[in-house]
Amino acid sequence: LGLGGYAATMPLLRAFYAMQNTLTPLLISVAAILINILFSLLFAGPWAHIGLALANSISLTLQALLLFYFLRRRIGRMDGRHILLSLGKTMLACAAMAVVVWAAAAGVSATIGVDSKFGQLLQVCLAMVAGALAFFLASHLMKMEELQAALDIFHRRMRRKKTAAN
Secondary structure, three states, X not given: OHHHHHHHHXXXXXXXXXXXXXXXXXXXXXXXXXXXXXXXXXXXXXHHHHHHHHHHHHHHHHHHHHHHHHHHHHHOOOOHHHHHHHHHHHHHXXXXXXXXXXXXXXXXXXXXXXOOHHHHHHHHHHHHHHHHHHHHHHHHHOOOHHHHHHHHHHHHHHHHHHHHHO
């Protein structure tokens, strides 16, 4: 649950830092820490470690939302529709990846077994490769701009290395 908030927080923090504004992210981070402490105290009793994870997820998500709100107030509209469309496509690609990873891991477990270190290693490696391919394929089928940008960067770097080697 908290990974989305964490992932959104990093680029939002960098946007503030690029504007030479460190006070706003600092104050929002302090508020997020206080919220985390509050929810940790409330949730730890009834739900133990799950409550702590939930408290952390809530505070990370609120931190990202606050950063987004104050950044938008500072620089104006940020094409939220485009961001949400990209987020939706990414979530669909992640869901496809999760299904494939689960199926690959279950398949190795059912056919070879995971009692040995080799079986465990094979399960992890196969699931990772299958998941990466599923994410790549889903991203390609949905024509995600981020995939093309990543491929462009990869191709530029490979050309530089090839030119440097010659």
